[in-house]
Amino acid sequence: MSIAESAVAPATTEADVRVIPHWIDGGERASTSGRTAPVYNPATGAVSAQVALADEAEIDAAIASALRGYEVWSQFSIARRQSVLFSFRELLNARKRELAEIITAEHGKVVSDAMGEILRGQEVVELATGFPHFLKGAFSENASSGIDVYSLKQPLGVVGIISPFNFPAMVPMWFFPIAIAAGNAVVLKPSEKDPSAALWLAALWREAGLPDGVFTVLQGDKLAVDGLLESPDVASISFVGSTPIAQYIYETASKHGKRVQALGGAKNHMLVLPDADLDLVADQAVNAGYGAAGERCMAISVVLAV
Structure with a gap:
């Protein structure tokens, strides 16, 4: 059964509920932590799966795998990296309906809305395919008397992404295409509320030819988040979420x-x-406020009439 099929398959009994795994070393990795969290079918409220919650050993394994992946990927020529990015771009474009159905099954937004989310993520993938130009350094001869100045652009290493539940594909795609195009390895910690989209993307990267370890999915809760924030082997963190957690992420990660x-x-x-078409205003206010159940960061929550 594919990831797309398993994400929408109904569970008949509690014993049949699958456990959504990590993605480490280029493949699915079953969790041994014994910790899980429920994933709900938003249409029925029933538990459709359990997602693994990583323990310290699994966090360490994910980061170690990413370090090994970085050592390989950072040595790829820019042209070889670009080839993998183009393959990912084509695969994503051809099969994005699968990803949209996974998003709908776990988040609840309708398929057309999920497709819109993916299209916004694809814009960043498109940008990443042109990254050879952005990775160029610079050289200035005789910038001062007898002094030449040059700059280099080099990958950081292992980078962490902590993404929210409301856009399980688009928000990670804001970050990982750029990070990977620049030669970094990524550890993605998706929301435990809708974790399957990240696994689908990981499988697509493997199909595109990305080396093992360059894209890792670490399922988990605060323990996994703190593991990424505090690890000396993770060079940067990208986060989208609520303001209080953003403050915590910024403070903790920068402290490390x-x-x-x-x-x-x-x-x-x-x-x-005053001259607005009130029928149009009412329609757009409802759409903007309640589309995707109001779970967009830019949802209209206040209408101010002049």
Whole structure:
């Protein structure tokens, strides 16, 4: 059974509920922690699966695998990396409907909305395929008397991504195409509420020719998050989520010497001017406020009428 099929397959009894694994060393890795969390079918409220919650040994194994992957991937020529990126781009475009159905099965947004999410992520994949240009260094001869100046652009190493439940494909794709194109290895910690999209993406990377360990999926909760934040082998963290957790991520990761992107919550206001078409305003306010169950970072939560 494929990841896409298993994500939407109904569970008949508690014993039949599958446990969603990690992705380590280029393949699915069953958890031995004994810790799990329920994944719900948003249409029925029933438990459709359990997701593994990593323990310290599994966190260490995931990071160690990423370190090995980085050692291999960082030595690939830019042209070889670009070839893998192009393969991933083509596979994603051809099979994005599978990913959309996984998102719908675990998050609950309708398939057309899920497809829109994927398309926004694909924009970053497209950007990453052109990264050979962005990776160029610079050289200035005789910038000062007898002094030449040059710059190099080099990968950091292992980078961590902690992504939210509301966009299980788009938000990781904001980050990992760029990180991988630049020669880094990625450890993705998806939301435990909808973890299967990350596994599908990992399998697609393998099919595209990415070496083992360069894209790792670490399932888990706060223990996994803290493991990435505190590990001396993780060079940077990219996070999207609520503002209080963004503050915690920024403080903890920066305290451990990491580069940090921590994007907190945001809600938009709709300004209604006196000459507005009120029927159109009402329709758009409902769509913007309640589309995807209001779980968009930029959902309209306040209407201000002038």
